[in-house]
Amino acid sequence: MLVLSRQRDESIMIGDNVVVTIVDIRGDKVRLGIEAPGEIPVIRREVYEANRWIAMNLYQAFCAAQKLTYEGLRETAALKGMLPWFNAHVEETLDTMGDDFWPYGVARNRATLGTFLRYHHEQGLSPRKFEVDEMFAPETLEEFVI
Template sequence: MDGSVQPDGIDLNYLNMPVEETFFRMLRHREFDAAEMSLSSYVVSLFSEERPFIAIPVFPSRFFRHSSIYVNADAGIRKPGDLVGKRIGTPEYQMTAPVWIRGILSDEYKVPVESVLYMTGGEEEPNRPEKLKLNLPDTIKVERIGPDKTLARMLLDGEIDALHTARAPSTFYDGSGRVVRLFEDYPAVELEYYKRTGIFPIMHCVVIRREVYEQNRWVAQSLFKAFKEAQKKTYQDMHETAAHKTMLPWLSAHVEEARRELGEDFWSYGFNENRETISTFLRYHYEQGLSKQLLTPEDLFAPEALESFVI
């Protein structure tokens, strides 16, 4: 973003904008040559006739999502199994965060995808659409909320029982105590999950418009190298103790804990390092009716970026 890393052979015009805007403009209008992209939306796009994008194994956003399940305090939901039969809001059914949440709830807590009613729409503003057209199995129940409704308010008022989301709802922070997390001690739950599964969920990847890639296949490796170099600089910034680069009072302690628990390369890019995590996500995507067939991780990425070379 600051220009200190330049991809080989590419004059980069970097636009910094919220991910929701980036995704919408790329998916609907293909405005950019390359862009950060929802992993789920990218996988859905692979089943379109045009297959407009191809990805490189760079993952700008990762997030343990146990912390992203919010419930109405009066809904009688005290443990994950209590979600069965409930009304669960989600801004979009195909969003990456809810895909992970539904998969984890099914695998870990016996909450089948088909066991709840999903209600989709805007979280803070009304009328959020699905970015991509979906054709889901009849066993999966999804309904749109009213045109003047928001999921954050519906959760507060008890019109939905729970919410699967990427952004914490405003009503969680309003001081009323009527919206709470399902997993209050979520760091401990998420760390135990990682230690047992080795999965640090991937939210976003980086995609290239397919026509750009087909005309200049070298851009995949060039961008991958640049992102790896930028990541290296970011790791170095996190280790800086003379003056913190991020406004966290115990940043050094957080970084040391991440290295201790997840390893030195705790936010790994690359294919081999993330193959099992991607495979799990693709299984969830298929089980939840979003993929027409079960893809392999190799199906997602430009072959030029699948292997790293050594100098």
């Protein structure tokens, strides 16, 4: 979960294909220039500060959707798409990468995120090396299993 403050011209670049810039602020209206894939959730800081539960609820919703998708991949009664070898591809992926091949959560991605942030700074894309915990809402740093 990415949380931005409200400073005009503040921007952050994530990878090669995501740039978020605060273009204009007028009263309580903020205009963002966001060039990002749709799967990256962004919460405005004032919304997050007023509703601290929102980051964790959004994260849990994504996890629930992922679980349904993973479960659907194992259903073999009918193909999920037009690929004739879809079921074979699913089995090969599971054999190679395990049951959770797109892991969610900071804990399971800490090493990858840390490497990304180090490269981001080394390549001059950020003014300093950010720590992983700085990039996410504190509520999402730990996962709770019920």
